[in-house]
Amino acid sequence: MHIQSHYNQGFTLIELMVTVSIAAILLGIAIPSFTSTITSNRLSTNTNELVSALNLARSEAVKRGQHVVVRKTGTNWENGWQVFVDIDRSTAAKEDVLDTGTDIELRVYSALPTSYTLRGNNNFVNFVRYQPDGRSSNIGSFALCNGSNTTGAKLIIVNAVGRIRQGADADHDGIPEKENGDEITGCTTGF
DSSP, X not given: OOOOOSOOSSOOHHHHHHHHHHHHHHHHHHHHHHHHHHXXXXXXXXXXXXXXXXXXHHHXXXXXXXXXXXXXXXXXXXXXXXXXXXXXXXXXXXXXXOOTTTSXXXXXXXOOOTTEEEXXXXXXXXXXXXXXXXXXXXXXXXXXXXXXXXXXXXXXXXXXXXXXXXXXXXXXXXOOBOTTSOBOOOSSSOO
């Protein structure tokens, strides 16, 4: 004799609908948080790429005893940049420009994703040059943003001796401050 169980193993339609509803509510709350985390991580990754290029140029300038240049490869810095040893500096036209016949290309960095902007201030419009003693050709900074949004932006500062650091966010509003304490005001001009 077999006794059949009157209970079926499984979910009722109501239980399934409640579970799906709870899952949808949790996803609706979590997705915006994930989006901002992904954007922040991408900004950090792109910032680290520029910082590594600047550090490479500085260390190679000291190691080789030559001028080493980080120069944008397109109209704007977000189009990519290259690092090269600037050996041929015989004329003003050949300074800080890659001459494939004599200069040594060390590394080329690809363009940033289309929504990102990377701009140098007036001192770093086209290039940053490191001298054989490791000093930078200028004091300046770069602003890296997701589009024109300054919230969450990154500010990369090159000081007088060529060292690189990120701009602080002292008031914790997501907008970094320049050397003078003022927040950056834009990501494409006048930061």
